[in-house]
Amino acid sequence: MAWITPVTDRVQGAMHTVTDQNRIAQNLDWLATELTTYQLYTGATVQKTTYTKNDYITVDDWADILSVLNAMIEALALETEGTADDSTTYMNMNTVESLTLAIYDRLQLLLSQANLNHYAGDSIYTEGPLSIYSGGLAI
Amino acid sequence: MPTTINAQNALQIREKPMEVYISLRVGSTATISTYTVTGQTKSDDSTLGNSAWPMRTLADLQDGGFLLDGTAQWYDSTLTPSENNGKLGVRGDIGETITVTITAGSTLTAVTVASSGVSTITKGADTYTATGNDVVTINSTSATLVFTPTDSTTRVEIDYIVPGIMFNITNDTLISCTLALRGNLDVKDHTWEESEIEVKMYYPNDISSSLAYIQNDWPITYQAGYDSDLSTERKFYISEPITQEQGVITIKGVDASHLLDEKTMQEQWFSAYTGNAHQTLYTKFIDAIQAAGIKLQRKQSWSGSQSGTLRYSVLPEMSTRDFVSDVMNLTLNHTRGGSNFSIQFVDAGIPTVEHGNGKTYGQTWTIYKSDCGEWTEKYDQNISKIIDSNSERKINETITTSNVLVYDNIESGLTGNVNQFFEYNFDGWYRYASPFPASSGVPSDTPYKFTIISRQPSRLVFKVTQKGTRAFTVGGQSSAITGGVDSFSNPNKLPGINVEMEPFVYGNLTDGTDSIFNYPSLFKRSLRTGSFTWKGDPRMQPLDYINISNDTGDGRGNITARITGIELTHEEGGTSAKITWREWS
DSSP, rough: OOOOOOOOOOOOEEOOHHHHHHHHHHHHHHHHHHHTTTSOOOOOOOOOOOTTTTTTHHHHHHHHHHHHHHHHHTTTTTOOOOOSSSSBBBBHHHHHHHHHHHHHHHHHHHHHHTTTTOOOTTTHHHHGGGGGGGGOOOO | OOOOOHHHHSSSSSSOEEEEEEEEEEOOOOOOOEEEEEEEEEEEOOHHHOEEEESBBBBBOOOTEOOOOOOOOBBBBBOOOOOTBBBEEEOTTTTTEEEEEEEEEEEEHHHHHEESSSSEEEETTEEOOSSSSSEEEEEEEEEEEEEEESSTTTEEEEEEEESSSSEEEEEETEEEEEEEEEEOOSSSSSSOOOOOEEEEEEEESOOOHTTTOOOTTTTEEEEEEEEEEEOOOEEEOOSOOOOEEETTEEEEEEOGGGGGGGGOOOOOOEETTSHHHHHHHHHHHHHOOOOOOOHHHHOOOOOOOOOOOOEEEEEEEEEEHHHHHHHHHTTTTTTETTTEEEEEEETTTOOOOEEEESSOOOOOEEGGGGGEEEEOOOEEOOEEEEOOOOOTOOOEEEOOSSOOOOEEEEEEEEOOOOHHHHEEEEOOOEEEEEEEOOOOOOOOOOOEEEEEEEEEEEEEEEEEEOOOOOEEEEEEEEEEEEEESSSEEETTTOOEEEEOOOOSSEEEOEEEEEEEEOOOGGGGSOOOEEEEESSTTTOOOOTOOEEEOOOOSSOOTOOOEEEEEEEEEEEEEEEEEEEEEEEEE
């Protein structure tokens, strides 16, 4: 499974399709796997990642998605705007995918930091954003 | 876009067609005992027999998924079906047919099926095009129904299969709906007529054989407006056979007031005290309507206590419709001491009784003449005199009878055997007429015992249930009738027609010194009537008030009137009305 760009701009009247549900589940699963690889996360991955048109989304499916999402946010100590819940509104779906995207962005940031070839004391750090210093990757 | 009736009516042309909701419920004596579901089902919570609980909207990924408006629920197999929780019904895998076999203890003439995602319902050789709310003819104690999905990405969802016929008619299937809501403020021809509804709907399947089993009096309900602002539900009853021709089903119904014709009020004494005679008449009015089988939806209370002098009248035998019509005609516009003693019954699908000025439940509507079409106006002929048309009784007679119970002998020295009937048709009236066993004072005597079959002012029927040893007597309290007038003249002394009218009762009841059957008040009724067409409002009731504005801004030419009839039509997405009125001041 590969990362798929989340959809965060739903408006009133939006439908939730099998494609949307698979993207949400698979992106979270992909992030959980990646973060685990880099020892940033020790929690569970998403249990169900492939839905068909014959499926209902169950109360357990959604609880699992929220659980993985929130566990990764906590592991990365992300400060987020809004919290995903169990409502079936377009706003909530936007929140879920926005948070997913925020985790992805943090992961990308951390990966890019790990690739930096500068060290503390170099002048580049004196002007860099504080978040660059907040963590490092053991690569 | 405004979504209330008032806001839409304020527009020159409504931006949004009114929603119309009509339902027909025809029950069945047969009950379905078993439902056997086969096929690839996704869920089945054994609720096919329950039409009351709503289907849950699930977070279902079939076809194009589900709407993110917050109404969908995550599927939870542990949630117990209930009115609050909703139910799952039977839902199949996408693209799969579902088969349901039903069995009943007795013959099912038809069942009603609510489903979605279904293209056809097949029963043996019969195939019905599914509309979501379908009637399937059964005529057997069992049947197997096969539900075919609309396509390979849609699942069959069956909400319920219940005995009988239930139609939920909306704008989607409605061709036209016409309501004739009737009142009457005519002095001369004042019989209160029933209101009617006629519904034409499109239905693709031929179910005329099932419709043939529908009897009169099954309820039809009607509401219209906008989903956030619907009119009060009106209830009508099937009055003619339902027909289906070329896919068009026609349903006709009448309001509950049709029952007024089916109940005859027997001749009876009607007494009231001078301190609260109007209230007593109001109570009698309600009792008569309810005795006819009409369940009143709104009933204004009127408390009163007995005071003053007891007066007597005798109601002759009449239909409840005549009684109701006469009471309304004789009390409308009757005021005394600043109080209005009008007694009125309005049905039109919302049976209501009230007293006073008719504004407790009735509304006042403002209508601009410039919004109206087909304006007509006329004046009835002036009534110069009301003349008694009944040679046997006069208007406002006085019945004299002793307030102290005194029995007059009608016949004595009577004997009879067990089960022997005695019938008396009196010349005049007796109160408390009854057979009386002789009292000998001898303990060993066997007294006569009786059962009263009928006791009316001029008639007594009873039978002997125990033969006595001494003769018995029939007695009662006699009464005399005096006074009364043969006519009332219009106090304005203007020329006009004479109107013959049968005195409502023998005798008279008074509130204070005024007769509560107030013939002089009839001359107060305005002669000015008219009609107009208008955009219509499903909330309007007969006898509601309307202020018709002439748009001049200075009040000149404005008319205050009461509605005597509304013909409300929903057709081709539009709503319109023809309203008849009588001026009221």
